[in-house]
Amino acid sequence: MTVRTLQGFMELLPEEQIVMNKMKAVIAHTYELFGFAPIDTPVLELADVLLSKSGGDTEKQIYEFQKGDNHLAMRFDLTVPLAKYVALYHNNLTFPFKRYQIGKVYRGERPQKGRFREFYQCDIDIIDRDELSIVYDAEVLAVIYTVFNKLELPAFKIYINNRKILSGFLESLEIADKTVDVLRLVDKIKKIPEAAFLGELGDMGLPEEKNQKLLNFIKINGSNQEIIAKLEDLNITNENFQNGLEELKTVISQAQNLGINADNIQIDLSITRGLDYYTGTVYETFFDDYPQFGSVCSGGRYDNLSSVFMDKKFPGVGISIGLTRLFDQLRDNNLLKFGGPTPNKALVITQSPEFADKAIHLIGQLRQNDIPADVMLRDCKFKKKMEYANKIKIPYLIIIGEDEAANNNYTLKNMTIGEQSRVTLEELIKLVK
Amino acid sequence: MTVRTLQGFMELLPEEQIVMNKMKAVIAHTYELFGFAPIDTPVLELADVLLSKSGGDTEKQIYEFQKGDNHLAMRFDLTVPLAKYVALYHNNLTFPFKRYQIGKVYRGERPQKGRFREFYQCDIDIIDRDELSIVYDAEVLAVIYTVFNKLELPAFKIYINNRKILSGFLESLEIADKTVDVLRLVDKIKKIPEAAFLGELGDMGLPEEKNQKLLNFIKINGSNQEIIAKLEDLNITNENFQNGLEELKTVISQAQNLGINADNIQIDLSITRGLDYYTGTVYETFFDDYPQFGSVCSGGRYDNLSSVFMDKKFPGVGISIGLTRLFDQLRDNNLLKFGGPTPNKALVITQSPEFADKAIHLIGQLRQNDIPADVMLRDCKFKKKMEYANKIKIPYLIIIGEDEAANNNYTLKNMTIGEQSRVTLEELIKLVK
Structure with missing residues (x-):
């Protein structure tokens, strides 16, 4: 099959x-x-x-x-x-x-x-x-x-808006009956030319003069403080608009109070999130x-x-x-x-199979000290074992041969910087940890 | 709906x-x-x-x-x-x-x-x-x-067996053609009476004397060393049996070499894991x-x-x-x-809403120091806030009132031992962490 x-x-x-x-x-x-x-x-x-x-x-x-x-x-x-x-x-x-x-x-x-x-x-x-x-x-x-x-x-920016602001603006333009359709269209503004945007508004039966106002509105830009100032300068008394603006101001100031870098937040009046579901603050995040x-x-x-x-x-x-x-x-x-x-920090290899028991005992000790470790148990040439260690990009390689076994210590090789030294078990645990 | x-x-x-x-x-x-x-x-x-x-x-x-x-x-x-x-x-x-x-x-x-x-x-x-x-x-x-x-x-024990041992034993009894059915039945031995076990073997067409031998075999018990000794004493020359026994001995000794407490491992010759899939070592784990x-x-x-x-x-x-x-x-x-x-380690509450900004700023600081923290923002009576803190079993409660705000410090209450003290931000982070 x-x-x-x-x-x-x-x-x-x-x-x-x-x-x-x-x-x-x-x-x-x-x-x-x-x-x-x-x-x-x-x-x-x-x-x-x-x-x-x-x-x-x-x-x-x-x-x-x-x-x-x-x-x-x-x-x-x-x-x-x-x-x-x-x-x-x-x-x-x-x-x-x-x-x-x-x-x-x-x-x-x-x-x-x-x-x-x-x-x-x-x-x-x-x-x-x-x-x-x-x-x-x-x-x-x-x-x-x-x-x-x-x-x-x-580098990223979180774009933020409040749907009450746009809804309130549409109410102030007396085209609130089209809010759902307009919000869906505004959501697409970055993907379509301005002429097409105005055209689609026209198709909804909205008058040209209001459509241009709407386009100008969602294009308001600048720093967060500048956008807020421009919105306040519009002197729109609509309650929805005012509530949305107040909420947006609070969100911006409390975000800074919480320790966020102001550069990572940007008000964007064209963000609406198509879904009818949302009723206030909306977020989108883009990489610069x-x-x-x-x-x-x-x-x-x-x-x-x-x-x-x-x-x-x-x-x-x-x-x-x-x-x-x-x-x-x-x-x-x-x-x-x-x-x-690999999740491992250390790999143990032996010069000959007779040191396998010592190697297995060592990985038991390392793991008991919370060091992810493994042993290469395949009975293959030493060169093959080194190739394996390089292939899995192991940070620390531990070698046990005749000399190490006789002296009850280990050869530890830091594979990142290429240095190696002879160490006791205690030193080994300290160094790898 | x-x-x-x-x-x-x-x-x-x-x-x-x-x-x-x-x-x-x-x-x-x-x-x-x-x-x-x-x-x-x-x-x-x-x-x-x-x-x-x-x-x-x-x-x-x-x-x-x-x-x-x-x-x-x-x-x-x-x-x-x-x-x-x-x-x-x-x-x-x-x-x-x-x-x-x-x-x-x-x-x-x-x-x-x-x-x-x-x-x-x-x-x-x-x-x-x-x-x-x-x-x-x-x-x-x-x-x-x-x-x-x-x-x-x-307290738990890992029960271990090797299917080659039982397969080899069945071969030595010359009833290897029934291995699959017998392994499935042995798997049930702890759930059915011995008479029923022997009866089912009889229904497979196996002779009574061999069935009794099989029952005695899977009932071999004692410490791991005793069971291994008893298996060796059987002097069964069957290759499968001998391989399985060697493997089992290696697994037991290497497990100890890896640092496992020997008391947590128990050989049990009746463990077979019904599935045909397994071919050697099998494991089951039970709480004592x-x-x-x-x-x-x-x-x-x-x-x-x-x-x-x-x-x-x-x-x-x-x-x-x-x-x-x-x-x-x-x-x-x-x-x-x-x-x-709750994942939180600390909860901040205020004596009055005017300190909300200070509280919000504080949780920002705590989280930046990797301390999971939250603030109770509901505008309710102080007593209600204390009830909430108790309900979520918060380890540390931080209170901000007029006096704390004026002195730029915090009341920290260790809810586990019930002690409270007045601390600076630095002390607070050190204590909670």
């Missing part, structure tokens, strides 16, 4: 998997540093639950099937499972509820470069009952900022020198997480990192950090 | 998930300490690939479905995906290949207490081309021993005081991993921990370690 892995499913060699796992660990560690607790919902759910609030595209992409009496589906994101989780367990949760989840999700898209059918999402959300402090919208910025720094990623990656971390504030499942109101704010795609893009551009083809 | 999670799918509250994740991290860390590199194969594979060597029971339990042109299935273990992985990538792997994989697998069993349809397996395997040193069979013992100790699990848990870590040596997929020979040895079931059993018996309802 022909063996193969399905198209669109990432499968890495160990040396790449080590990097991927390290990235996952850094993300999880950072999320916990900010007080987010882990949850782990099933990959399989009732199709009814997953599809309760989705649109047509999702339904076409979903992996679903009948098993016994149940119509099942594989999750296509971690947000719907979170909505289910809060609906089921809210009486047992402590609010504000800060959760993170790192897990695989499934979309049966047509496979193409950079699109995966199975991929990791790394999500955080903060949810409260009835009301959630706006300071958490700044905290989300601090999490993205810290994660990206700890991942040693290329790799805009072609698209947004590598996005999210926003929403009024009500679990509205499909229950009457109670749970507002929240959250973001998601699409890790599989990010990893793929970084790899393609030679931007991966935290390398290493 | 009625929201629910599917039966047989474990879903934990955050305080339990923190424990589960800590266990997963300890297992992964220990596997890496022994030089195992991670791999992460897809949950979905071609059904043909997954079912290539499985029997009838697996096919009934598998989650499978058609999507487009492909017949897909969710993996039911991590061994078949490993066989596929080695078949696909062996030219890019360095041998001996030591891999670990921790991931969810799926079996559509009838749900019942202690049985899960989605559960974590934590596997290690060591694979080589053509031949694999027997020392790795001892190394696997060292891994189980270390993982169980680091997980702070109850909780035999009803069944084997919590099992595995063994096999001659050829990927025989269904290719001609090349890849012998290996490996074990698997069924983590979801183990977690469930430990929880039911109040044996879980590493508790904690």
